[in-house]
Amino acid sequence: MEVVVPAMLPVLNPLANIVVSKLQAALDKEYEMIDGLAGDIRSMKTELRMIASETEDKLSQNIIASAVQIASLQEMRDWAHEMQDCLDFFLPCGECHRKLRSFTSPLQFAEEIKRLKKSLEEAHKRRKDYHVNDGHQAAAGSQENTGGTGTVVGIEKSKQELLELLKSDINGQANQLKVIPIVGFGGSGKTTLAKAVYDCLCNQGEHCLCAEPAAFPCHAWVEARKHKDDTKGLLSAVLDGLRPAGSQATEAQSDLGQHEAIKKYMNIHRCLIVFDDIDQQQWDCIKYAFPEKAESRIIVTTTSQQVAKACSSHGNGYVYNMRALDAKESMDLLETVLRGNSPGLNSTLIVDKCDGHPLALVSVANFLAGETLAKKEDCEIFCRNLGRHMEEKLVFTKLRQVLMRDFISLPGDLPRTFLQYMSVFPNGHPIRRNSLIRRWSAEGYVHSQYPRSDQEIADENFQELINRNVIRPIDASNKRKVKRCRTHGIMYEFMLRMSMSNKFITSLCDPERSSFCHLFLQNSAVGSTSSMIQHTSSVNEKLRARSLTICGNAGDAVAWFKKCELLRVLDLEECKDVEDSHIKDIHRLWHLKYLSLGGTIKMLPGRIDRLHCLETIDLKKTSVETMPIEIIRLPHLVHLLGKIKINNPRFRLRKLRSYLSKQSNLQTLAGIVVDENSAFPQLMAHMKMLMKVKIWCDSTAQGIKTWKHLLMAVNKFIMDGIDTVSEFRSLSLYLGNSLANFLDSLQDLVLKDPSQLNLPGHLTSLKLHGELSQLPQFVTSLSGLTELCLSSRNLSANELSNLHKLRQLNYLKLVQDDIRGFIIKKGHFPELIDLCLVVGNPNLPTIEEGASPKLVSLQLLCQALDGLSGINIGWLKRLEEVALDCKVNPDTIETWENEAKKHPKRPKVLFLERIDPNDEDSMVKYVASERPAARTGSSASQQQTHAAAPTPTSSTGETTTGLNRSLPGPSTASIEISSVA
Template identity: 25%
Template sequence: MELVVGASEATMRSLLGKLGNLLAQEYALISGVRGDVQYINDELASMQAFLRDLSVLPEGHYHDHRRKDWMKQIRDIAYDVEDCIDDFAHRLPQDSISDAKCSFLVTKMYELLTWWPRRDIASRIAELKVRAQQIADRRNRYGVNNPELHCDSSYRPRARSAAQDIAEYQVTKLQIIGIREPVGMKTVMEDLEKWLTEPQPENGRAVLSIVGFGGVGKTTIAMALYRKVSGKFGCRASVAVSQNYDQDAVLRSILNQVSNQEEAGSSTESSRDTTASREENTAEPGTKSTLIKLKKAPSLSLLGRNDDKTPVRQQETMGYVQLRKELKRRLGEKRYILLIDDIWSAKTWSDVVIPFLPDEANNNSRIIVTTRFHAVGSTCSPRHKNVEATSSPRPGNDRVHKNVEATSSPRPGNDRVHTVNFLSDDESQNLFNASIPDSMKSADRDKELSSICGGLPLTIVTMAGLVACNPNKTDCDWRKLCKSLFPDPVTTLNLDGVTRILDCCYNDLPADIKTCLLYLSIFPKGWKISRKRLARRWIAEGFATEKQGLTEEEVAETYFNQLTRRNLIRPVEHGSNGKVKAFQVHDMVLEYIMSKSIEENFITVVGGQWQVTAPSNKVRRLSMQSSGSKNGNSTKGLNLAQVRSLTVFGNLNHVPFRSFNYGIIHVLDLEGWKGLKERHMTEICQMLVLKYLSIRRTEIAKIPSKIEKLEYLETLDIRETDVKELPKSVGQLKRINSILGGNKKTREGLRLPQEKGNKTIKNPLPQGKTKEPAKKGFLSQEKSKGIMKSLHVLSGIEIDEESAAVAASLHQLTGLRKLAIYKLNIEWRSETFQELRSSIEYLGSCGLQTLAINDENSNFIDSLDDMSAPPRYLIALELSGKLYRLPEWITSITTLNKLTISITVLTTETLEILRSLPSLFSLTFASSLRASKKDLDKIKDILENNKLATDGEIVIPAEGFKSLKLLRFFAPFVPKLSFSDKNAMPALEIIEMRFKDFEGLFGIEILENLRGVHLKVSDGAEAITNFLASDLKDNTEKPKVFVDGIVTA
């Protein structure tokens, strides 16, 4: 397999820059060492050029063992040299000597005090020089040369580089992620759905086992069935198990889902009586029919509970026995449906699942299981009878599985085993065509390419992604590719065949993007990965750097888009800005990249769902994952002194901090690790080259002031922690790019630091106020001025009446691209009020792209209408809370694609104003979902008044909103809404709603592109679902209705 050339190049780029800086420091090197550093610098530069030549090979050509071993040696010495330079940098402080301008006396004192560490480093550099010489000699001694690239008839991919694909960033299409549905299985799906919902003899529990080869679509089928039928059961839960699982975590996940639904349903009984108040769904002559119409808005609570009141924290401390008993008790009196995905052994079923299931009751409960193995499926569904499928196999292909159906049973409670067929030739070609742009379709080529994929959906869409990213290749090129992959006709696609196809798609990637793909093996199987989290980590690792005028963030987004277009990753959640919010990696793709990562010692995984052997050499990037095995997350025997990236997943009892070399760790991702303590934060502050630090969702309450030592830190993620205020030393972080804090759900904000001083604020104080000692903002200190110019994201902060200096300091953040204020508590026209508005106006002229302000008390957001110059670069704007008038300048922001505003400005006139925005992708009307009764009554009064001008309803006007695809209402009360014409929001695809009281939604059946209505619900779900399902059931082209992701109509 090919070496991770992109990772080596990324390390080389970083290293050569550091070596250049080191050579420029006259005072730092001992006599004689400069020549060694220069030699290493020159030698590694030549090695980097050689690596580039090796990164492109003709299809079917591979590096021999000698070349691969030599490339590994290059990578290892590059890592070791960089580690040495990093250690050099933090052991030899340079600030004091540079401040003293290297005076003779200070220089001599510096040389004396640092003689021993410089001597030690000189010795290490001399050793590295010898290694570099030996590696260079070894190349010639053993005949390691550039591969000969013959121009023959064999297929050869074009030499791609990431730079060639940079332009694609400019034309990325904003879209909404669709629900994945099985291909070519309509009849089978209807049959299975019927079996799941209809009573069985004596109403016993029944199990459906879905069996099939990896990548054939088992999980897609199971999830589609689960979404369609779950609404008909008393409770539901889904969980992935996989090969190496955490037994407690599996049970805890199911228990959390069941208990949440149980508590949410406690108030549903009171809402059932509201169904009697529903008016007849009749339309006046010449008008459109009503989707939902309630006589008097019943209190249908679709808000969800306050997380603080859930028993989740108690369940986190339960052991296996307690979890099993509690789950059995909760399921005992309910009709439930469970989805257990990816079971690998019969022992998992007998040891994990069976013990928590209650004794069989007459409640028609159902369990759906997916597995790759027939023996496991038969164990999970013991009361089934195999019947051969009547479908005929594909011509010339003996690998088609048979449908195994249950038609009779020796006892009540029929189980069922369904073996998933590979796709037929026609189905394969249809899926292939659906996965590439219309402009690139070619009947003969597509038929030939889809035929070598063996009817496996995974390989079909992956090959289609390869075609979509190579528009300049001819049909002749693709025929050569097919011949090189499979010289003989494909009759059976086994694991080796899948690997060949994945190899082909992988080898076509640019070196940088190959590295970014392999980096995904850090995450556990089935993990929902945040796009932004991944991009920030890529940047910290040096995999995404500035290119062709694009920033690091934009280059990372380009790489991500490439992986998406190639179908190597699967988006599963969209953001309201039209971009992917989260994605997953298919299990077989993850297994493929994991094998490459392990082979090249790129990633080391401890614990989790993988059964891998520990590396015999140095660990560079460590992923620690919770495991059901007692020793599954042990690092015993591993050499952790060279770890430069550490990621923790799950509830681990111990992380060996003291085994790491703090001087070389670049990435530390502890998101969600409950074992993090205050003492660990002191140790983290010793990781002097740290670039990425995430302690999100941990229980940390304080950031040490010594964080200022992390001068290379780029990302600080402390969201959803107990940290309420940053230390003032955070203003000393020279390279900080993103500060992420607060809690978006609860609107708790992070206070920025300030200190008392003698500086007087010039703005006049409000009448009646007495002058107090002014405070300095965290950027007001002399040492901090100009330091945080690299800060692009400041999210989740709080501004209160004591924050005038902080508000004034924001002027200095001229590089800011995103400012999110979660909590605003200031007085009208006060000093802080004036300073904040001035700062926002100034930042808006400097390139601010995202502005979010939640203002529940001060009427500050209304004052933004008076700004002399609008923030003309805005892409996303959120003004939530008490907003009573729409800023007049909003229509001049032609780049705006995401807008969130308070529902209090929801009027027909507002919609007529906003419809002219040419780029608007999503529009959200929101207010606090935790509003008090007094505030709720006030909101109702405002909205009732808003309706008066248009006959008691809010009318969505015809024409306009050309780009709008997502419309959302998140508020306690939503007034009566009406779509006046089919051209009202013509591109609209999704409506999302969350509310307490709801008056009605009219005319959505005339919207041609509407795909679904999504409701986020807990209380009152049954009543509102009945309304929607009843009104839509007669519409042939009806949009689907989803309640918590479950299809109900």
Template identity: 25%
Template structure:
């Protein structure tokens, strides 16, 4: 973690030395400029020294040795980095504070502090030499290897008979190992992967099969090798040779410990000869270990040999053929409860849970998130405790303390810690940060990404934006099974994810130990430490903490209804996220002195206006005012030159039936000068914005409202320049004013989401050229009856979502053969003249969800609906009774999935006929609280 802190520090120093500040520096004169010259020189020197230390820390981080002197030295480095970071934050604060005509005294203070940092860095270097602080010479520390092996052996003997639901896995694995070929003895070697999150039981499963009599008799020799990401190539090769010889009870070659890889391969080739072998590579974490170190080293002797890899990583698992990848699933709720009770009551005559403890048993087993290792650890712990509600509630209410102070959880903690330790430094910080979200709170992708960037964890990388890099980091954590996806959109993109409750408690403990953040989840907790971040879940207005805590604070993230202490003077705050706090109706003036603020989240609060002093927050990157009572913005917004994301809109009609169901904000003169703006939602059109919109080529998400017919020509020319645009919403001024979109443009091929909410004379022809377009919403377009618009959309190979609200005045929608081949979600709403829907064979092959809402002219079920073999759910709302009856009574008998039809009425006349899976977000991805959070 110390190396990650140093990374954040060096990025801050680099930012302070950047060109933008250089321009301000040139405007200074005399003593102040002389002082700043010294300050900046010291900053450069400190940055260089910390970067060298970071390299050393990354190196020793791969060694995993027990060395108290080294640990003490690293602790001193971390504390010094914290102090240096505070100085840099003060430096940035002074630059941004323009009220003082002269800051000489403050620059003197900064200069002296930096000198002290330099002196202490020098002393740390001397200490390193004096105490001979270094890692073990040569190959990786044997102690570290032995500790890793001991941990692996422990996890292999976790009560195999208690792990549930592995019978099918064992059967498949044995089948893959024995082989199905007629002449398995002369077949090629096969690579098998067994993957899943940490604690799922991968190693236990493979170990059980590995030691079975059937498998022992099927192979001439076997070896089990734990693969650490830190082994040198010779170490790994040597261990494979040693384990194979030991398995055969053969004499281990002399000089084995001094052989290089070439000699080791020669011995291995001779030893294996024509023998059928089985090698288990446990805990493989990196594809390159196989590709660069092992694939060619282990010979394929065409004897039907097998290699099994266990791994957390989806990327590593993909090294095996598609038909040889085993994904071990979590325990279901009932299986987890059953296993927990077996362990909790193992010392009783019966393993059944008494009725009075069942609620606590369910709660505790749910906390384990289906991970057998966690379930067994919890059960073992409670098997030694009194079987009372009071005793079991202690575990629920004080999980963090119990996990960290009880030997019953040592193995589980070690396994989970090993998983965390294996993360590269740039992912560790991102993953630790996920612990700030409460257990009950799903982590929303876009919100998390913007917070990571605001905290300074992620920077632009070459031509790739910080948002792109953050997206990669999130996906890598998911692929490593550190985060679990909870919801995706129809494109398969992550909407929300979560972290297991047990892992969250462990990373909260680590974060608190290192002052990374502290979590307040009850009003009774007091705090006097130096944590950089507070995560507060509270329903009252009183959070106890000391003055020193406030002075060191960089982030306040609030969950719950209690009002935070906004007037407490968080001078160096970077993140203030108050999303969903209903009591927030305004911001005190002190907030506008937070010159280091990068993120201000006020979504779903009751705030009504922003002060013109907002212009003083010159480092602000995200300003989220969605779903608030703000109707217009102060002119000072255009002074926020670093703003990347601006959200201002409010839903005024929750039925979504009116044309103007949500409001944006009037455009500010000069808003197009915000060159770093990526997201602009939702701005009303103006002459100034039309004239200058071409400047905003960096925009990625853009919603413009109150567009009139005369605006479209200028708007379309500006859209052509937005080469990075991914989402575009065009909203008309009036429902009866048609926009002429016949002019030809070359749209940005980056477009993924497109919305027209306006009356159209015709659908733009350029839509059919958008090869990446995945979402289309045509709302109140009222296209003429004679215009068949579906062919323009049907050939879009990436299209997965289509919403049609009063989109067409025709009487028929015909989905032709070969069209809409990837569409998964089709929603047809308020098509008053629609009388017939036809689906030809070969159309809508992937359709999963069909919504038909208020299409009163439809009396017959869609023709061809029986050909939609992948259809899972049909939602009907305010449809004619005869349409519903026909669909239900006739076609549902022949299409079992149509038994999930939902029939929803807005009045009490009709009863629910069936309630299946109901996707209540009618508008799709847009205009919901989850949209951008």
């Protein structure tokens, strides 16, 4: 099998960038005084930049590499790893320049640099001697059409949905162009679906059963990939398809002449044009050739959500997201391709592994046609080795091409590195976006350049992976941002195999683990794991790893982090058997920046405050109730997550307050439990970098002193936002029966300075959970508020109506027993995008025509909902989704689905399932669910319901369903609801 260079070393660029930045730090410090060292460092910086540029050039092409070229690139990679190890071992903290190891000296560092420089020079000499840079060859088949699976199974429902969209209003009732992008992951069947629809509407397909005349007498199928950077060729292909057979071209050959010719055809005839695999630049060049006042239809296929949105905005568009095949459809496709050639095959294992990806299923079936896997053990072995088969076997060539093309098309080395990095988690594991971004930052992969921050760059690259459909969103937050995601099953196998080839990621059980950057241990049998690791280990073994991620049982292997002295990330959140004794030596990880612990941890080790570099400590899943106050004195701590109390200080509060005022970097405290002995309220006011605070208030906290300090701290946090209008600032208060009392006291405090009211800054997000009967004036005066969650039983309709004063709200969530009488009038909530109503009584608010003109998502979570309850979604022109409780009655479901079909945007009707809390203080969540089964006798419902796949359960205990198997899938909000609801 040919080896393509991009498949070999796609992580060398970010590694080179990390090393270059550290070399710059070495130049800026005491090491510059050593004779000759500065010159050596500058020379190696230049070399690394050249290596990065060379690999980026090769990554933009599919190049078949010779054996000597591969060996040379691997040598460059290994050298860069050695350089990174050297810099991490010797250099001080990159933020505050504190020396982490007292036993190292500048002279030792200089000697190691000279050794590494010499080895680099020898590597360059070998490259020259063996003519490494000569004879590059483009990969065979790199320009082949990789679209379509060739086997039409499991698309009938999608085909009917698209036909309805395309045929609607084509009989002169609406003279408006409609552009429908079909968007999804590579190999998901976009081209197959588009071809099936095209053939049916144009009466060309052998399987088309349409008896009526062709709906679109003029039609054109254009493979946009063949006309890259060739606008004239692309337009000519359109005209060649639209012209009657045998006619000659008469239009001018200029772009303008071609535009006018296409417009003429579309103004006279009803045309259907399909652009298969179009990109943004191509669409921008040709879109003005299509008149928006025409009865024609355009279908485009793309892997990019951004391209899909751009195309759909021309005329009356609709973005159609590809769905993965469910279990039954996957089985049907597998059996159709195999045709009985593999009797006794355990198809369930294969179907799960392919994760509903049509091209993967076809490729696997073609491979299995020549194999015999009669036993379950044989299937298990095959599934474990699927990544290796994909890399080596000829039958997987097309699948490799599709996956590699999606990978290479990512813009820059950061998203490519991030995608590979996700292989440290188990296949199908739900990954929290914020945790992932914090890990990327801790690893050093994100390097900001003014004026953009690390967070902005990480957010941008994460969103790029979502837009390109290479990772799946599981749910969305209230800001329309994905909150959790997971990799596609088949892309996971591909990325993991690539990462292992690149010495990037491997299992802790791998005998060669010492040379890998990131280690994982997943769902292993305790005894076999421990014996396997012990068998391949030595007493003095040292590991290079920068991260260790353990999911499931680990046994004594959990303590192996002690061998990773350069570790930056330790993630034990999903480790089921980690004990307090296992982490007693964690303070020795001097470089550790990210620490996440699991539910079996009850107490933090006493010396954890020695983790000088720690940036994130995640205790959300632990049983830890109290935390030593010394932890908040860590100079680089940014995110403290959990539900914990802070111990009383062993030293004076005045000294600690002074320290926090000058050096605290804490931005997230989510959250803190305040009781009568808590020192936190007195300290919070001195944490000037705070951006997100979540507070639970113990019933004993209403002592005069504690209450006073908490009021002053919260008031200061709110008012500090006046000077940071552009920043996100979030406050969550879980105060139960004390909420009304606290807000009244806060109102009195605010009114002492009336000038503070109606200022543009303040908070951007406010969540209030507890008993309320009225809203204080200061809540509706927070004019900069963009998110508001009110979880309370007794707010009247008049009180709720005052919320319209918050004109910047993008998201509003109301958790109430009864909201009858609440009216959202014309002009109210002009910026509202998401409205979530969690109510017990089915009487919904009245939404007048002209209210909330930008509303995209409407979530009506009421099990007793009966019909439309007076809501006219036709007035909500931008509506894209309606979410209902999965336990509503079938008639109500059918009513909403029929109403959605009448809407110009045809919003998706989604279903959410409530997960009850384990205790009164916990939050409950709504997660995506299947459409409930149709009621017996309801033929319409039965026609709309397809066979549902079994509902799997994630390792976190949250339900993930077939709805989330879509490519990329409907975006649903994960709703945290106070148990008061």
